[in-house]
Amino acid sequence: MVxxxxxxxxxxxxxxxxxxxxxxxxxxxxxxxxxxxxxxSCARCRRIGHVDGDGLCRPCVIATGEDIQSGDNAAFPGGAQLHL
Structure with a gap:
């Protein structure tokens, strides 16, 4: 289809x-x-990949940004599963 x-x-x-x-x-x-x-290794989810200067992968940067915008605590003591 066009x-x-x-x-x-x-x-x-x-x-x-x-x-x-x-x-x-x-x-x-x-x-x-x-x-x-x-x-x-991402500092948040521990997945090996391309990380920024803070040691976070892009999905974790997005997730922590959403936490901060909603007023939640963006501190993360351990890994968080973002991928299956």
């Missing part, structure tokens, strides 16, 4: 409704990987 847009889910951050993916990733995740080449 003009059909396929909507998918990002393989990394699990954002749903992304009309355009680049190698299975949304543009934000693709940009994250490009600008954060360091791979290490």
């Amino acid at each position: 003009g059909t847009v396929v909507v998918r889910q990002c393989a990394r951050c699990l954002d749903w409704g992304v009309p355009r993916l680049r190698e299975g990733l949304c543009w934000s995740c693709s940009n994250w990987l490009k600008h954060r080449p360091t791979r290490a």
Whole structure:
């Protein structure tokens, strides 16, 4: 069909409704990987991947940002499961 847009889910951050993916990733995740080449264990979920200067992976940065916005305590003493 002409003009059909396929909507998918990002393989990394699990954002749903992304009309355009680049190698299975949304543009934000693709940009994250490009600008954060360091791979290490995430300080929050312990998953090995690309981390920022605080040692957090992108899904954990999103999760802690949501915690802070809702007024919840963003401190995390141990790992948190974000991926199955």
